[in-house]
Amino acid sequence: MQWQTVIGLEIHTQLATQSKIFSGAPTRFGAEPNTQACAIDLGLPGVLPVLNAEAVRLAVRFGRAIDAEVAERSVFARKNYFYPDLPKGYQISQYEHPIVGEGHVDILLEDGSVKEIGVTRAHLEEDAGKSLHEDFHGLTGIDLNRAGTPLLEIVSEPDLRSPQEAVAYARKVHQLVRWIGISDGNMQEGSFRMDANVSVRPRGQANLGTRTEIKNINSFRFLERAIQFEVERQIEVLEGGGQVIQETRLYDPDRDETRPMRTKEEANDYRYFPDPDLLPLEIDAAFIADATADLPELPDAKRERFHVDFGLSEYDAGLLTGSRELADYFEAVAHDSGEPKLAANWILGELAAALNRAGLEIGASPVVASQLAGLIRRIQDGTISGKIAKQVFESLWAGEGDADTIIETKGLRQITDTSALDPLIDAIIAANPEQVAQYRAGKDKVFGFFVGQVMKQSQGKANPQQVNALLKAKLKA
Amino acid sequence: MLQVALMHDKSIAELRGDLDARVYSSVELTRHYLDRIARLDPRLNSFITVAEEQALAKAEQADRAIAAGAGGPLTGIPIAHKDIFCTQGLRTSCGSRMLDNFIAPYDATVVGQLDAVVLGKTNMDEFAMGSSNETSYYGPVRNPWDPARVPGGSSGGSAAAVAARLCAAATGTDTGGSIRQPAALCGVTGVKPTYGRCSRWGMIAFASSLDQAGPMARTAADAALMLQAMAGFDPRDSTSVDTPVPDYAALLDADLHGLRIGLPKEYFGDGLDGGVAASIEEAIRAYEGLGAEVRKVSLPNSPLSVPVYYVVAPAECSSNLARFDGVRYGHRCENPKDLEDLYKRSRAEGFGAEVQRRIMIGTYALSAGYYDAYYLKAQKIRHLIADDFRRAFEQVDVILGPTSPTTAFPIGSKMDDPVAMYLNDIYTIATNLAGLPGLSIPVAPAAGMPVGLQLIGNYFDEGRLLNVAHRLQQTTDWHRATPPGFE
Numbered sequence: 001m002q003w004q005t006v007i008g009l010e011i012h013t014q015l016a017t018q019s020k021i022f023s024g025a026p027t028r029f030g031a032e033p034n035t036q037a038c039a040i041d042l043g044l045p046g047v048l049p050v051l052n053a054e055a056v057r058l059a060v061r062f063g064r065a066i067d068a069e070v071a072e073r074s075v076f077a078r079k080n081y082f083y084p085d086l087p088k089g090y091q092i093s094q095y096e097h098p099i100v101g102e103g104h105v106d107i108l109l110e111d112g113s114v115k116e117i118g119v120t121r122a123h124l125e126e127d128a129g130k131s132l133h134e135d136f137h138g139l140t141g142i143d144l145n146r147a148g149t150p151l152l153e154i155v156s157e158p159d160l161r162s163p164q165e166a167v168a169y170a171r172k173v174h175q176l177v178r179w180i181g182i183s184d185g186n187m188q189e190g191s192f193r194m195d196a197n198v199s200v201r202p203r204g205q206a207n208l209g210t211r212t213e214i215k216n217i218n219s220f221r222f223l224e225r226a227i228q229f230e231v232e233r234q235i236e237v238l239e240g241g242g243q244v245i246q247e248t249r250l251y252d253p254d255r256d257e258t259r260p261m262r263t264k265e266e267a268n269d270y271r272y273f274p275d276p277d278l279l280p281l282e283i284d285a286a287f288i289a290d291a292t293a294d295l296p297e298l299p300d301a302k303r304e305r306f307h308v309d310f311g312l313s314e315y316d317a318g319l320l321t322g323s324r325e326l327a328d329y330f331e332a333v334a335h336d337s338g339e340p341k342l343a344a345n346w347i348l349g350e351l352a353a354a355l356n357r358a359g360l361e362i363g364a365s366p367v368v369a370s371q372l373a374g375l376i377r378r379i380q381d382g383t384i385s386g387k388i389a390k391q392v393f394e395s396l397w398a399g400e401g402d403a404d405t406i407i408e409t410k411g412l413r414q415i416t417d418t419s420a421l422d423p424l425i426d427a428i429i430a431a432n433p434e435q436v437a438q439y440r441a442g443k444d445k446v447f448g449f450f451v452g453q454v455m456k457q458s459q460g461k462a463n464p465q466q467v468n469a470l471l472k473a474k475l476k477a
Numbered sequence: 478m479l480q481v482a483l484m485h486d487k488s489i490a491e492l493r494g495d496l497d498a499r500v501y502s503s504v505e506l507t508r509h510y511l512d513r514i515a516r517l518d519p520r521l522n523s524f525i526t527v528a529e530e531q532a533l534a535k536a537e538q539a540d541r542a543i544a545a546g547a548g549g550p551l552t553g554i555p556i557a558h559k560d561i562f563c564t565q566g567l568r569t570s571c572g573s574r575m576l577d578n579f580i581a582p583y584d585a586t587v588v589g590q591l592d593a594v595v596l597g598k599t600n601m602d603e604f605a606m607g608s609s610n611e612t613s614y615y616g617p618v619r620n621p622w623d624p625a626r627v628p629g630g631s632s633g634g635s636a637a638a639v640a641a642r643l644c645a646a647a648t649g650t651d652t653g654g655s656i657r658q659p660a661a662l663c664g665v666t667g668v669k670p671t672y673g674r675c676s677r678w679g680m681i682a683f684a685s686s687l688d689q690a691g692p693m694a695r696t697a698a699d700a701a702l703m704l705q706a707m708a709g710f711d712p713r714d715s716t717s718v719d720t721p722v723p724d725y726a727a728l729l730d731a732d733l734h735g736l737r738i739g740l741p742k743e744y745f746g747d748g749l750d751g752g753v754a755a756s757i758e759e760a761i762r763a764y765e766g767l768g769a770e771v772r773k774v775s776l777p778n779s780p781l782s783v784p785v786y787y788v789v790a791p792a793e794c795s796s797n798l799a800r801f802d803g804v805r806y807g808h809r810c811e812n813p814k815d816l817e818d819l820y821k822r823s824r825a826e827g828f829g830a831e832v833q834r835r836i837m838i839g840t841y842a843l844s845a846g847y848y849d850a851y852y853l854k855a856q857k858i859r860h861l862i863a864d865d866f867r868r869a870f871e872q873v874d875v876i877l878g879p880t881s882p883t884t885a886f887p888i889g890s891k892m893d894d895p896v897a898m899y900l901n902d903i904y905t906i907a908t909n910l911a912g913l914p915g916l917s918i919p920v921a922p923a924a925g926m927p928v929g930l931q932l933i934g935n936y937f938d939e940g941r942l943l944n945v946a947h948r949l950q951q952t953t954d955w956h957r958a959t960p961p962g963f964e
Contacts, residue, residue, distance in 0.1 A: 039582065039583060042805060043800040043805070044581065044582075044806070045563065045569070045571070045576065045579065045581070045681040045682075045800070045801075046562075046563045046569075046581065046583075046585060046677075046678065046679040046680055046681045046682070047678070047679075048677060048678055048713060048714050048715065048716075049715070050712065050713060050714075050715050051715065078796050080795075080796050080799060080843070082799065082802060082820055084802075084804050084816065087800060087804075087805065088799065088800045089796070089798075089799020089800050089802060090796050090799055140816075142804065142805075269844055269845045271795075271796070271840065271843035271844060271845075271848075272843075273792060273793075273796070273843055273848070273852060276684075276685035276686035276716075276793055277682075277685050277715060277716065278715050278716075279715055279716060
């Protein structure tokens with residue numbers, strides 16, 4: 001039987017606020033346990049939540065970025081369940097009325113086509129604390145530093161059809177939240193966590209198969225492998241005549257498999273109801289305008305513009321819009337040099353390779369945009385050849401100043417002066433009568449020999465076009 | 478010495494005058510009340526915690542402030558707080574074994590705003606769930622007018638302490654009548670303000686959408702002084718309302734000629750005790766004598782208020798009380814064998830029967846498959862109840878009726894019948910559901926026991942309610958009556 005995979009993702013992204021979503025405690029990562037939890041985060045008696053306006057602003061930016069409706073009125077609800085790292089016995093979330101409604105994120109498939117992935121909703125909620133099961137001699141330690149950290153939960157439609165599509169979507173969302181400055185997207189620190197809802201069905205069947213949910217995946221590689229494993233497992237179960245059980249599973253990267261989560265709870269009933277401590281959140285047009293006023297050009301629009309206006313390939317435009325820093329860098333170089341194509345080639349070629357070797361991000365590049373633009377300008381105006389340019393780039397990387405300084409101090413300028421080239425070429429012709437004779441007898445290939453000689457003796461500084469023209473004229477004679 | 482002996486009979490305004498004139502010091506006044514508590518409270522059990530040391534320290538501080546001319550309206554006045562308000566460094570039990578060991582690291586906003594001398598924390602029904610003060614982990618409170626009877630609840634300790642002159646005034650909270658009903662049963666003045674008028678920060682939540690703090694005092698004028706300090710917007714409470722607080726004292730004496738008083742026919746039907754009805758009738762005639770115009774109004778959905786309340790309040794409480802899990806503070810069972818055991822035994826041991834009953838009712842009402850039929854439907858009816866009042870206030874300025882259908886009942890008489898107990902609040906619950914202000918003042922007693930008259934006002938019309946109450950108290954002296962043995 002032919003099986004079709006159906007995947008939906010829930011992504012929890014931590015919003016980049018200074019303080020928590022309902023208290024003034026800081027959200028800094030990595031502090032000593034329980035040093036960043038105030039009375040509100042601890043759920044002491046009599047405390048009350050007050051909504052952090054910055055979290056709302058960031059959620060609104062996301063809504064706008066995925067072309068979704070931002071709800072004028074959204075409602076915080078309590079999700080009730082008992083767990084030691086959930087101090088109040090409920091999580092404040094949004095249920096029936098989320099702040100961000102339906103939108104979409106477009107992904108590029110391997111065949112180059114674009115697929116629109118529906119986003120069902122995105123809602124604000126608070127994170128829980130952490131249970132620490134090691135180092136407590138059979139007991140569990142609770143760290144509530146993370147309790148109350150603002151999260152935006154982004155829920156996709158079950159539009160994804162393969163692990164690769166799921167990863168492409170997740171990467172796109174990851175790119176987007178960083179691009180618009182609402183999250184640092186740091187996956188090691190748990191700022192971007194993914195749950196995958198996975199099911200399979202016979203190809204052509206309309207109804208969805210029974211799904212399982214793989215929780216808390218924090219890398220794209222694990223996401224792909226977890227889904228791959230789960231799809232194969234489900235197909236095996238079904239083909240063996242069994243049934244998929246709707247359950248929550250965890251991915252174990254060490255064994256590369258998913259396992260049912262150990263849980264004593266039967267069907268969860270979270271008893272959601274509107275939180276009476278918080279009034280419905282009402283957002284007016286002015287707030288939305290203010291929150292989105294400085295929203296940057298979004299990656300898709302930028303990619304399209306790079307493609308159309310600068311004549312870059314879709315592929316290169318996609319690479320250059322991989323992050324906002326890279327796109328900004330490219331635009332600066334393209335603008336300064338007036339040579340978008342050369343700029344793209346240099347950034348994706350020489351610079352990317354050097355950054356890779358050094359393990360650096362574009363933001364930490366030793367060659368700043370204006371320096372690379374300076375180099376490209378000198379290639380373009382013929383001051384240096386492409387070959388010499390690589391040498392100049394290395395000097396730029398080593399911090400030896402800007403391109404012009406390097407070219408001057410190292411004497412790398414191309415020789416374009418005919419009076420300097422004439423004697424050089426004359427001498428080479430005089431010294432190689434055999435080759436001259438061959439050339440004149442119609443052996444065109446020998447021409448390359450002369451060019452090579454000139455370039456060699458000029459230490460690469462001769463302008464190749466000029467050399468060609470002069471050689472041709474002199475050999476004809 | 479006569480002067481000193483009668484300190485506990487003075488109004489807050491009189492005490493203020495005496496303290497400012499240095500007739501006696503706040504320390505002397507505080508000692509006087511502490512002595513009375515030590516001597517008389519064993520009969521009542523109205524205090525859970527008496528804070529002698531802290532009270533005297535605060536009184537000394539108050540005396541210095543008064544001497545420096547830096548005192549506020551309540552500086553040096555000895556009051557008591559219902560044990561539901563968090564008080565920094567002083568145990569806040571909420572009447573429950575669960576919080577028997579809990580000391581909050583902060584003051585409730587109203588505690589801070591009152592800035593008075595705190596004699597101690599008053600007894601209450603456990604987590605404010607009850608109408609008789611019999612559900613307290615610390616034992617029932619006795620009614621100063623008859624120790625065999627209940628003081629009402631849940632703010633029964635505050636009502637009894639004010640009635641017995643064990644404090645100048647006290648705070649209470651009212652979720653379904655918990656200020657007004659005990660005020661009525663003990664013969665004191667109690668105000669339940671508009672929802673959002675007083676901050677809920679630091680006030681342990683029972684039902685968040687209904688809970689409201691308010692003053693309990695001997696007179697409307699004293700209640701006005703208390704409310705003046707308690708009311709106001711608090712950025713730490715998202716449900717508190719940012720609307721100016723009027724000068725309540727300045728509104729007290731307004732003339733009542735032309736005041737339109739509405740009598741809801743639903744508040745004078747079956748179930749209302751004849752003696753209580755007669756006292757209310759007498760007060761209505763007194764108001765007519767003061768120039769008020771009385772008309773009949775109808776609140777057709779009010780019979781639904783008790784069932785609606787017993788869905789909404791337990792639903793919210795089932796969630797609000799989830800934090801008491803034995804993990805971070807409060808009661809924890811001995812030697813839990815695993816997490817589930819920790820939860821189950823800590824909560825089973827920490828909560829009393831009525832609290833457990835309401836948690837279960839609320840959990841049920843919010844469960845999948847029942848939510849629409851109970852919680853959602855209750856919320857819809859809540860709107861209808863509020864609409865009833867809106868229509869009534871198009872015709873009248875205040876609504877008048879009994880606070881409670883009967884006078885104080887014998888201790889133990891209703892504990893086996895929760896529904897009979899719940900019906901005590903039949904006249905008070907609707908105002909909480911609508912978020913409206915209400916107050917209760919003592920009128921002519923029935924068979925020797927206090928009777929409360931309830932006045933309900935439009936949103937943020939506490940000033941008018943206090944005015945209407947005060948004018949009656951100027952022409953009558955029911956509010957001055959002291960329970961025998963507490964003179």
